[in-house]
Amino acid sequence: MTREEFKIKEGIIGRSKEINDLVDIIMQVAKSDISVLIYGESGVGKEVFAKAIHEFSNRSSKPMVSVNCGAIPEGIIESELFGHKKGSFTGAVESRKGYFEIADNSTLFLDEIGELPLTTQVKLLRALETKEFMKLGAETLTRVDVRIIAATNKDLQKEVDTKRFREDLYFRLKAVTLTIPPLRKRKSDIEELTKHFIKGYCESNKLPLPEISEKALEILKNYAWPGNIRELKNTIETALALNRGKNLTEEMFSDLTNDYVDFEEQRNLPVFLRKSSEDADRELMYRALFELKKDIMEIKDLIVNQYHNPNFNNIDNNHEEILSIRDLEKDAIKKALDKVRGSKRKAAKLLNISERTLYRKLKEYDLIEP
Numbered sequence: 001m002t003r004e005e006f007k008i009k010e011g012i013i014g015r016s017k018e019i020n021d022l023v024d025i026i027m028q029v030a031k032s033d034i035s036v037l038i039y040g041e042s043g044v045g046k047e048v049f050a051k052a053i054h055e056f057s058n059r060s061s062k063p064m065v066s067v068n069c070g071a072i073p074e075g076i077i078e079s080e081l082f083g084h085k086k087g088s089f090t091g092a093v094e095s096r097k098g099y100f101e102i103a104d105n106s107t108l109f110l111d112e113i114g115e116l117p118l119t120t121q122v123k124l125l126r127a128l129e130t131k132e133f134m135k136l137g138a139e140t141l142t143r144v145d146v147r148i149i150a151a152t153n154k155d156l157q158k159e160v161d162t163k164r165f166r167e168d169l170y171f172r173l174k175a176v177t178l179t180i181p182p183l184r185k186r187k188s189d190i191e192e193l194t195k196h197f198i199k200g201y202c203e204s205n206k207l208p209l210p211e212i213s214e215k216a217l218e219i220l221k222n223y224a225w226p227g228n229i230r231e232l233k234n235t236i237e238t239a240l241a242l243n244r245g246k247n248l249t250e251e252m253f254s255d256l257t258n259d260y261v262d263f264e265e266q267r268n269l270p271v272f273l274r275k276s277s278e279d280a281d282r283e284l285m286y287r288a289l290f291e292l293k294k295d296i297m298e299i300k301d302l303i304v305n306q307y308h309n310p311n312f313n314n315i316d317n318n319h320e321e322i323l324s325i326r327d328l329e330k331d332a333i334k335k336a337l338d339k340v341r342g343s344k345r346k347a348a349k350l351l352n353i354s355e356r357t358l359y360r361k362l363k364e365y366d367l368i369e370p
C-alpha cells in the first residue's frame with residue numbers, strides 16, 4: 001500500500017512534510033508489536049494515528065480499545081484496567097473484565113498516560129513485561145497479548161525528572177515515539193482539512209456543498225488553533241450550521257482575527273474562543289458542563305475512597321467511647337469476616353495477619369462458630 005492509499009483508508013488528511021513523515025513511520029512500525037508513544041497537544045490527532053497503527057497491524061480484526069487515563073477516578077483505575085472479581089471490594093457486585101482483558105489480541109490505547117497514578121504505573125509495567133496480571137480479588141494470573149499505544153500532551157521526561165512518572169515504564173513505552181506537531185506549525189494542512197470538514201458535514205447533513213472564499217481561508221490559516229484540528233472542525237461545523245446553505249465568507253470567521261486568547265491557559269478547557277452572544281452562551285454552558293463533570297468525578301473519587309476507608313462508618317465520630325485494643329481487634333476481625341462472608345483466608349489477608357494468627361485470635365476472643 002502506498003502512503004497516499006494508506007492516508008485515504010485511515011482518513012488522515014494533510015500533505016505537510018510532518019504528516020507524511022509520521023505516516024511513513026507508522027506504516028513501518030504498525031505490523032510489529034512494539035509500543036508506541038504519541039506526543040501532541042489536545043486535538044492534533046493522537047487518537048487518529050493510534051487507530052491508523054492498529055488498523056494497519058495484524059490485530060485489526062478486533063477493535064482497538066481506547067482508555068482515557070485522565071478521565072477515570074484514581075480509586076477505580078486499577079479495577080477498570082485489570083478488572084475485578086465479584087466481592088473483591090464493597091460495591092463489586094459483579095465480576096468485571098478490565099480493559100486489558102478486553103483488548104486481548106488487540107491494541108490498548110492509553111490516552112493521557114501521564115495522568116496514571118504511580119501505583120498503577122507499577123502494575124502496568126509488570127503487566128507489560130510479563131504479559132500477565134492479577135485481577136483485583138483474584139487468586140490466579142490472567143494472561144493477555146496486548147499491544148500498547150500510549151499518548152500524552154505532557155513532557156514525560158520532565159514527569160520522570162520530577163518523579164511523577166516511573167522511568168522504567170517510560171523506557172518501556174517509548175520504544176517508538178511519534179510527535180504530532182500542532183496545527184499552527186503545519187499551516188499548509190489547514191486548507192485541505194477545512195475542505196474535508198466542509199464536505200463531511202454537508203454530506204452527513206444532506207446540505208449542498210458551499211464555496212469558501214479566499215479571504216476566509218486566509219483567516220483560518222492565520223489563526224493559532226489552540227485546540228488544533230478538533231477546534232478547526234468545530235469552527236467549520238458551527239459556521240455551516242449557523243449559515244445553512246450559504247457560502248463561507250470571511251465575516252463568518254471574523255472572531256478568529258480579534259480577541260487573541262492566552263491559549264496556554266485555556267488548553268484544557270473546551271475550546272470556544274469566539275464571543276458572539278450565542279457563542280458566549282454556549283461557552284458558559286460548556287464551562288458549566290465541564291465544572292459539573294469535574295464535580296461528579298470528585299464525588300466518585302470520594303465515594304470510592306470511602307469504600308476503601310475502614311472508618312467509613314464513623315467519620316467525624318469524636319464522641320465515640322474509647323474501646324480497648326482488645327475490643328478494637330475483636331471488632332476488626334468480625335468486620336473482616338463479615339465482609340468476606342466468613343472466608344478465613346481472605347479475612348486474614350484483609351487484616352494483614354497470617355491465617356494462623358487469625359485462628360489463634362478467633363479462639364482467644366471466642367469467635368469460633370459452633
Ligand SMILES: Nc1ncnc2c1ncn2[C@@H]1O[C@H](COP(=O)(O)OP(=O)(O)O)[C@@H](O)[C@H]1O
Nearest residue numbers: 011012013041042043044045046047048229230
Ligand atoms: N490528520 C487528520 N485528518 C483528519 N482528521 C483529523 C486529523 N487529525 C485529527 N483529526 C480529527 O480531529 C479531531 C481530534 O482528533 P484526536 O485524534 O481525537 O486528537 P487528540 O487525541 O490528539 O486529542 C477528531 O475529530 C479527528 O477525527
Ligand SMILES: [Mg+2]
Nearest residue numbers: 043046047111
Ligand atoms: Mg484524544
